[in-house]
Amino acid sequence: MSLCVVVAGMLLWGGAERAQSGSAPMTAEQDHDNMMKQLGIEALRPGPSGDENAPNHANYDESKANPYPKMPDPLTLDDGQKVTTAAEWWHERRPQLVKEFSEYVYGKVPEHVPAVHWTVTAVDHERIGFRAVVAKDLIGEVDNGSDPAITVRIHMTLVTPVDAKGPVPVLMMFGPAGFPSPHEPSAEEFARINAAWKKMMTAQDATLGQVFTDHPAWEPFHATPFRFPQLNADGGMPNTWQLIADGWGFALIDPASVQADNGAGLTQGIIGLVNHGQPRKPDDWGALRAWAWGAGRGLDYLETDPAVDAKHVGIEGVSRYGKAALVTMAFDQRFAMVLVGSSGKGGATLLRRNFGEAVESLTGGEYYWMAGNFMKYGASKAKFGSMNPGDIPVDSNELIALCAPRLTLISYGSPAKGDAKWLDHEGSFMATMDANRVFTLLGAKGLTMDGKPYTGPMPPINEGILGGQLAWRQHDGGHTDAPNMKYFIAWADKWIGHAAQQ
Numbered sequence: 197m198s199l200c201v202v203v204a205g206m207l208l209w210g211g212a213e214r215a216q217s218g219s220a221p222m223t224a225e226q227d228h229d230n231m232m233k234q235l236g237i238e239a240l241r242p243g244p245s246g247d248e249n250a251p252n253h254a255n256y257d258e259s260k261a262n263p264y265p266k267m268p269d270p271l272t273l274d275d276g277q278k279v280t281t282a283a284e285w286w287h288e289r290r291p292q293l294v295k296e297f298s299e300y301v302y303g304k305v306p307e308h309v310p311a312v313h314w315t316v317t318a319v320d321h322e323r324i325g326f327r328a329v330v331a332k333d334l335i336g337e338v339d340n341g342s343d344p345a346i347t348v349r350i351h352m353t354l355v356t357p358v359d360a361k362g363p364v365p366v367l368m369m370f371g372p373a374g375f376p377s378p379h380e381p382s383a384e385e386f387a388r389i390n391a392a393w394k395k396m397m398t399a400q401d402a403t404l405g406q407v408f409t410d411h412p413a414w415e416p417f418h419a420t421p422f423r424f425p426q427l428n429a430d431g432g433m434p435n436t437w438q439l440i441a442d443g444w445g446f447a448l449i450d451p452a453s454v455q456a457d458n459g460a461g462l463t464q465g466i467i468g469l470v471n472h473g474q475p476r477k478p479d480d481w482g483a484l485r486a487w488a489w490g491a492g493r494g495l496d497y498l499e500t501d502p503a504v505d506a507k508h509v510g511i512e513g514v515s516r517y518g519k520a521a522l523v524t525m526a527f528d529q530r531f532a533m534v535l536v537g538s539s540g541k542g543g544a545t546l547l548r549r550n551f552g553e554a555v556e557s558l559t560g561g562e563y564y565w566m567a568g569n570f571m572k573y574g575a576s577k578a579k580f581g582s583m584n585p586g587d588i589p590v591d592s593n594e595l596i597a598l599c600a601p602r603l604t605l606i607s608y609g610s611p612a613k614g615d616a617k618w619l620d621h622e623g624s625f626m627a628t629m630d631a632n633r634v635f636t637l638l639g640a641k642g643l644t645m646d647g648k649p650y651t652g653p654m655p656p657i658n659e660g661i662l663g664g665q666l667a668w669r670q671h672d673g674g675h676t677d678a679p680n681m682k683y684f685i686a687w688a689d690k691w692i693g694h695a696a697q698q
Contacts, residue, residue, distance in 0.1 A: 222475065224459030224564070230475050231568040236579030240571065243557035246618050254552045256617055261551040264586030267626075270597040270634050282638050293598055294527065296590045302523055303481035303567030305489055306470050310339040312350065314497040321358070322377040325425075325437040328358040329445075330503070331375050336493055338469060346469040351453040352494050355436070356445035356503040357697075365508035365694055366445040367535070368494060369435075370487065370517035373448040376436060380419055390415045428681070429613070429673030435681045442685050443697040445504065447494060451517065454490030455483045459564040466490070478568035484542065485567075487517070488524035495530055508532045508692045510603070514677050516565065518607075519543035526598035532692070533603035535684045537677030540619040542566065544606050546592050546627050547573075548585050552618035555585040592624070596631035596666075601640030603691055605667040605684055607677040610657055614674030621670060625654040628668055640665040662687050 222230065232240070244254035255261065271279040271289065279289045298304045313336070320331045336350035351373040356364055381389065393416055398405045408414075425434050432438065439446045451457065455465035463473045466486050476482075481489070491511055499506040510533035513521035518539030525534035536544055541553040542565055558566055559574030572583050596604060606628050609615030629652060632642035636649075643650040644663030655661060660669030660683055667687055671679035689695070 221460065221463055227459045227462055227475060228563055231478070231563070231571060234478055235568065235571060235575075237571060237575045237577070239577040240559055240574045241556045241576045243560045243574075244552075244554050246552075246616065254554065254618060255550050256552065258551070258622070261549055261620075261623070263550050264548040264584070266586075267546065267548065267593055267630055268589060268591050270594040270631065271637065279637070285634065285637060290598065293590060293594050297526070297595065297598075298485075299479050299567070300569050300589055301567060302485040303476075303569075304479050305481050305485060309466070309470055309489070310342065312336045312338050312493045312496065314500075318375075320375050320379050322355075322375065322379050324355065324377055324440040325433060327440050329355050329377075329440060330358055331355045331377075332501075333373070333375060334497060336490075336497065338466060340469055343469055343472045346464055346473060348466050348469055349453060350490050350493060351450040352497070353448045354445065354498070354501065354504070355440070355447070357440055357443060359697070360443060360445075360503070361697060363503060363505035364443055364445045365505050365510070365532075365688070365692060366447055366498060367439055367510045367512050367533075368447040368449055368491060368498075368531075370451050370491070370511075370513035370520055371448060373450040373453070376448070383419070386415070386417055386419065389417050393417065428678035429676060430671065430679035432679070432682060435678055438681050438685060441696070442689065443694065444685070447498065449491060449494045451483075451487040451490065451520065455486035457483060457516070462564055476568055480568065482564055482566045482568075482570075484516075484520050484523050484565045485527075487520040488527055491520075491524045492528045492530075495528070499530075506530075508694070510534060510688065512537070512677070514538055515540070515675060516562075518677075519565070522595060522599070525602065525604065526595050529602070531602070533605075533688050534599060535605050535607055535677055535680070537607045537680075538609060538615050538619055538675050539606075539624070544592055544596060544624040544627055545620040546623040547588055548591055549620055549623040549626075550585075551620040551623055552616070553620065555588070591627065593627040593630035596627055597634035599666075600631070600635040601638040601665055603665050603667075603688055605662075605669065605680070605687065607668075607680045607684075608670045609673045609675060609677075609679070610671070613672065616675070622654055625668060628666065632666055635664070635666045642666045643668060665691060 245252050279285055315335050316332050317335050318333045322329050322331050332354045334352045338348035353373040394408050498504045511521045511524045511531050512535040514537035518537040519542045521534055522536045522543050525531050542558055547555055556574045559571045573588050576582050608621045611617045635642040641664030643661045643666055645661045650661050657670050657672050669680050673679040
């Protein structure tokens with residue numbers, strides 16, 4: 197089967213330097229330098245070190261963490277007028293924020309991105325935990341007729357329970373795709389495979405016949421021994437097992453099949469395809485927005501699959517993919533829920549905060565995640581002077597607000613277990629608390645604990661705020677959201693009216 201998805205786009209070059217046809221691809225350093233020249237930046241402030249013993253170590257002193265304490269207000273229009281109704285949010289404020297995040301932070305998706313044609317390449321009948329599932333491996337082939345030298349093939353695997361009574365909610369998860377538990381041949385089939393293999397090898401080398409005779413019990417191919425699953429940090433079953441056991445499905449989508457996770461790849465992948473292999477211009481999309489676009493194209497397919505409850509598809513990711521999950525949810529309103537794991541700067545943590553990871557971290561090594569324009573906020577010397585995080589017109593409180601009133605759970609782990617202070621858990625909680633106002637304006641329950649609106653401070657580890665459609669939980673594990681999966685499932689089930697099928 198196939199699906200043709202057309203997403204509209206326009207290719208503009210502005211003043212971007214073009215790579216010469218047939219020239220060697222740019223390195224990340226060359227691409228970074230190219231963008232600095234386009235922007236007129238002579239020097240960037242260096243990002244801090246994550247090593248607390250280094251001379252340029254990141255700040256972890258809370259008294260110095262808020263040099264730009266005035267957060268932009270998600271409920272104030274650009275002309276200073278206050279947003280007081282849901283209609284004003286939907287028709288005026290939300291479009292403003294989408295435009296500003298696109299122009300200054302994550303980049304714009306071009307108006308004419310090529311069509312994606314989905315094909316189910318293989319179907320496997322497997323078991324996840326103690327439940328039979330159908331696993332479909334899919335390729336989303338992006339039409340590259342405009343530039344045949346660049347190929348983009350989005351890889352996604354969809355897994356749903358066999359015994360579901362109807363369409364099931366699905367959690368799309370950023371990470372490697374592929375069959376999670378391939379169905380192996382039977383004992384009889386293994387015997388036939390081994391006999392054929394021995395016959396073939398003996399035909400190639402007659403002396404091997406004596407080897408097989410001397411070792412009659414040995415077989416080259418045999419069933420994989422049973423292994424207990426790798427348990428989550430909290431001792432629970434793997435996330436995929438928990439989802440299937442509760443009657444959900446899951447989709448694994450590989451971000452690298454959409455866009456490479458490096459600067460050298462910007463002239464390849466979906467960004468490179470749309471730009472015909474040329475460097476980006478300053479407001480072009482970065483990798484985070486490209487990964488979010490890819491998730492949206494995956495959802496295009498899920499909307500056609502009868503096994504999927506397309507109104508209840510969520511998105512999930514950890515670390516850089518946690519950033520991508522939040523960006524996906526903010527820009528694509530078809531996603532019903534999100535689990536944002538340990539996302540840090542560029543995700544749920546306030547960009548204005550000077551704590552751990554910094555804006556300068558994103559304008560340096562990880563510049564390709566963001567729009568080129570974002571580099572301006574790390575500039576120490578440029579044709580426009582210098583800029584700092586306080587000059588960014590939007591922040592993560594407004595990014596979280598763009599998810600309202602849909603189900604949004606911000607997840608972190610424990611610094612003591614490896615979810616580093618670098619991620620600024622407090623800064624994420626501050627942003628979540630401020631976004632709360634938009635959820636309530638739109639008629640949703642915001643941060644709620646024990647039936648009452650939560651007013652702070654950041655709760656202790658393992659004490660979640662899970663009573664509303666905006667939720668927070670910091671678990672006692674490391675750099676993962678796995679210990680929060682069981683809480684996410686129960687929380688989402690409540691709001692979408694899903695009951696596990698036993």
